[in-house]
Amino acid sequence: MSARARIVGWMLAVVGLALSVSIFATWTILLARLDDRMSLELSNEAEKLRRYAASARDPATGHMVTDVEELLTGYLAINAPDRWETFFSIIDGKADRITAIPPPVRLDTDDALVARLARATRPDDGEVESARGTVHYAVIPVTVRSDPRPGHFVVAILYDRHRDEIADAMRVLGISALAALALAGAAGWFVAGRVLAPVRLVSQTAEQISDSTDLTRRLDVPGDDDVAALAATFNHMLDRLEHAFVVQRHFMDDAGHELRTPITVIRGHLELMGDDPRDRAETLALVTDELDRMNRIVEDLLTLAKAEQPGFLDLHDVEVADLTVSVVAKARALGNRRWRVDEVAEARVPADRQRLTQALMQLVANAVRHTTDDDLIAVGSAVRDNRIELWVRDSGPGVAPAERERIFGRFVRGAGRTVMYEGAGLGLAIVRSIAEAHGGSVRVTDAPGGGACFVMNIPMWDLWGASDEPRPRALTAEMGPVRVACGHGGGAGEPDLDRRG
Ligand SMILES: Nc1ncnc2c1ncn2[C@@H]1O[C@H](COP(=O)(O)OP(=O)(O)O)[C@@H](O)[C@H]1O
Ligand SMILES: [Mg+2]
Structure with a gap:
């Protein structure tokens, strides 16, 4: 089912439920009110009759009424029934008079009922089924001292008519609720369609892109929702x-x-x-x-x-000083240069010694390739800001500022190549991969006194993550004043380690 149909469906279900509950509650309350009203009406009639009887006089003579029939007929003449209501009198067990207004229902013609009502000796009420539905009635026995005949006054209310009125109101309410629901559904459908249109656009575009190889398409959805x-x-x-x-x-x-x-x-x-x-x-x-x-x-x-895959590094505690010195030892075989160890960091880092050596050897090989006999190549390491810096610098031509970022790309060879050599331009890309796998980076700067200085920057503790294990600490935890990489003295006057390859 589409999101649009689901949204509208749920909205209609909730609104419909709320409307039904409120209609049902109204119906129940109105019915309860009706019952209350009905018993009040019946007891009111009894009370009115009692008051009338207490003071009823014959209009002709002005004397107190002495005849029960005259009393009830007089009362019927002055008391008009409400809607769906009728009165009649029973004298001596027989229906006598009904109100002048045409009655909505005739109970006085039912002899068996009249006989039963006439037996009442105390005010009573009840329900009876008639041809026109349920009738609520009250019967009030009336006696006049000077008249031996028993009289009864009967109030009958056609209950079903009152209930039908409520039912009619409920029907109107129900129909308007349905209309409102239909309107809400249509509006909801429209609004949901408008709101979801961009989502459809997203899915269509995604589909088109996955169907073709065209990745240049973009979505255009204005607004900030x-x-x-x-x-x-x-x-x-x-x-x-x-x-x-x-x-x-x-x-x-x-x-x-x-x-x-x-x-x-x-x-x-x-x-x-x-x-x-x-x-x-x-x-x-x-x-x-x-x-x-x-x-x-x-x-x-x-x-x-x-x-680019996990498991690239095989991490152990690496002694940086040892690593630095061993790289120079290996590098000497590469060429006849003035080899030097600038400085060594007395620190241990969690790292892959083989990979770091591979990276440094790439840098050294590049340095050899860009220098000639008797040029200086120096390797060094230091702790700076909780990071290990490993560098290789040379006194060759250096790297032009414009090339300093580019040369780390794959298959990128510098423009200023003079010597014919077979490098594929992958060396520095590998160095960068290794540095980044260690959570670090690599950059190239000017070496003091000219030449290139490649610096790898490796964090000392990050690799162990958030474990509670005591992290491997730098042996030289107190760091000296921060110095610029490759920037300590430039080597002038310092003795070279070895001049021979
Ligand atoms: N020590 C250096 N001095 C000057 N330029 C360098 C040095 N090392 C690298 N480069 C420049 O960076 C480029 C890329 O180096 P690299 O990725 O190792 O590829 P390759 O050595 O195969 O050319 C080199 O072609 C060169 O122009
Ligand atoms: Mg290279």
């Missing part, structure tokens, strides 16, 4: 989706391109390969080289893919 907010959220989601798709497509294009190049190279060499053993050996070396390159690209892509 809930539905507009929904549309805004939806549009925002589409923005992100579209962006993700574009990024993914570029990534696929780039990856395909990067892998196709070595394949083309390999194929070309193999096609041109002759029978000469020297030529073959040369081709084999080239092909192996290209295959190695492909392998590296595939490895890097796998690392990047893994970095």
Whole structure:
């Protein structure tokens, strides 16, 4: 069932229930009132008759009435019945007179009833069924001392007519309630339709988008209500989706391109390969080289893919000082540079030592690639603001400010490349993935005295979450004055650790 039908259905059910309850309550109250009114009316009549009898005089003679028939006839003549009401008198067991106004119901013609009523010795009332419905009656015995005949005065009220009147009113009420309900239903249907129209638009658009590959469509819902907010959220989601798709497509294009190049190279060499053993050996070396390159690209892509999944990091307590020194030790094999350890943080962090080493080695490899013999490459670590900073700086050409964000992208190589080399532009993307997996970040700045300084920033405690376990503390918990990364002295005058690779 549509939301519109549900809203209107529930509204009608609730309003209908409320109306029925109030109509039923009114009906019950009116009926109870009617009963009260009826017994009051009957006792009123008895009282009026009593007062009349006490002072009734014959209009002709002016004497007290001595005849019961004369008394009742006189009373009938002056007392007009209400609507749906009639009076009659019984004299000596027989119906005698009825009121002059045509009665709504005749009880005086029912001899058996008259005989029964005539037996009453005390005022009495009751109900009797007549041809025109239920009749409430009261019978009042009347005696005159000088007349031996028993007299009775009977008041009869046609109860059903009064009830019918109430029923009529209820019917009108019911019909107007139904009309009101129908009106409310129509109005509700209209309003719900107006309110839900944008929701339908959202669902239609979502459907069209999922049916096609067009992610550029957006919803246009003006206003600032809930539905507009929904549309805004939806549009925002589409923005992100579209962006993700574009990024993914570029990534696929780039990856395909990067892998196709070595394949083309390999194929070309193999096609041109002759029978000469020297030529073959040369081709084999080239092909192996290209295959190695492909392998590296595939490895890097796998690392990047893994970095987006849980379980990428294998966390242990890592001694930062030890890590720093061991990276320099490994790096020396990469080239003949002035290698140096700037500073080491005497701290332990929860981290993946292998991944951090991988990231630092990427940075070191880049530094080697952008420097020449006797250039300086320094590695360092420090605790700053409860975070560990790990850096690699060099005295090479540095990174132009305009490129500093861009070079961390996948397959992005800097514009100022001079040396021909085979990097695919994935190295810094991997460094960033590793830093971010640790809850940190990486940036590049100027190294003091020129060159590039790449700084990884790793939080010290965040990774352990909210557990009650004592968090691994920095051994050097008291931090010295905050220093700018790479900004402590620039190394001039400090002894180099080693000048040889
Ligand atoms: N130490 C550095 N000095 C100057 N430029 C650098 C340095 N390290 C990286 N870059 C720039 O960043 C780019 C991206 O580096 P990277 O992601 O490692 O890819 P690749 O090394 O394959 O080119 C490099 O092409 C280079 O232009
Ligand atoms: Mg690189």
